[in-house]
Amino acid sequence: MSAQDPIGVFDSGVGGLSVLRALRAELPREHFVYFADTGHAPYGEKGDPFVTERSRAILDELLEAHRIKALVVACNTATAAGIHLLREAHPKLPIVGVEPALKPASVLTLTGKVAVFATRGTINSQRVATLRDSLQHLAQFVLQPCDGLAAAIEAHDREAVRDLCEKYVREAGTFGSGEGEIDTLVLGCTHYPFARDVLQSLVGADVRLVETGEPVARQTRRMLDAAGLLRPAPGRGGCTLLTTGSDDHLAAAAQRWLDA
Ligand code: DGL
Numbered sequence: 588m589s590a591q592d593p594i595g596v597f598d599s600g601v602g603g604l605s606v607l608r609a610l611r612a613e614l615p616r617e618h619f620v621y622f623a624d625t626g627h628a629p630y631g632e633k634g635d636p637f638v639t640e641r642s643r644a645i646l647d648e649l650l651e652a653h654r655i656k657a658l659v660v661a662c663n664t665a666t667a668a669g670i671h672l673l674r675e676a677h678p679k680l681p682i683v684g685v686e687p688a689l690k691p692a693s694v695l696t697l698t699g700k701v702a703v704f705a706t707r708g709t710i711n712s713q714r715v716a717t718l719r720d721s722l723q724h725l726a727q728f729v730l731q732p733c734d735g736l737a738a739a740i741e742a743h744d745r746e747a748v749r750d751l752c753e754k755y756v757r758e759a760g761t762f763g764s765g766e767g768e769i770d771t772l773v774l775g776c777t778h779y780p781f782a783r784d785v786l787q788s789l790v791g792a793d794v795r796l797v798e799t800g801e802p803v804a805r806q807t808r809r810m811l812d813a814a815g816l817l818r819p820a821p822g823r824g825g826c827t828l829l830t831t832g833s834d835d836h837l838a839a840a841a842q843r844w845l846d847a
Pocket residue numbers: 598599600602603628629630631632661662663664665706709737738775776777778
């Protein structure tokens with residue numbers, strides 16, 4: 588593996604483009620190979636064995652066909668289900684995962700009440716339970732599984748996105764900056780930043796929405812730097828888009844959300 592090789596990034600679909608956007612801003616000289624597993628999406632309601640099997644297969648393909656020098660698992664569900672298995676299988680490969688931002692949210696909240704929107708797989712994971720328990724003294728977390736929301740965003744179905752956001756905001760509780768209200772909302776699925784405007788309008792301008800693209804991009808830079816794998820200047824990076832679904836669908840999403 589060399590500094591000139593690309594960085595692999597994958598998600599169940601187009602959600603990881605929210606992470607890729609941050610990666611491209613942080614690492615403009617790098618080349619990225621983005622793999623959208625749309626043919627097998629959504630991951631969130633399918634269970635760990637399915638998700639870990641897909642993650643393994645995607646990583647193998649990215650290594651064999653694209654000789655990636657690092658992997659970003661741009662999917663909270665896949666990270667929670669089995670990033671440790673990917674690391675065990677490839678101990679020399681830098682692998683960065685995405686985790687719902689409970690920790691930053693626990694610092695930001697003033698009311699001490701934080702909602703976490705994520706897939707059912709992520710919400711039910713041991714990783715999130717451990718994280719929540721470790722921060723219990725700082726904030727109370729309302730863990731809200733959002734079945735169907737990633738799929739609606741994937742399909743770019745605006746009406747379904749709005750209906751589901753309304754439903755889950757209602758279920759989570761009262762949002763606002765008053766005592767006992769939820770003043771911080773963690774977007775714990777990489778698809779959800781693409782519903783950010785809808786969510787913000789529903790919870791109100793006082794509520795902070797927290798996502799993970801930028802910290803993940805910074806962490807990726809740190810890991811590459813430590814491994815001596817940052818692409819040297821001069822040079823401009825690029826992006827290759829791959830999918831198990833429709834190429835047109837991914838290209839349209841990239842156009843919409845990435846300006847690619
Ligand atoms: N974007 C993914 C995540 O961050 C998964 C969404 C899904 O396929 O259910 O969890």
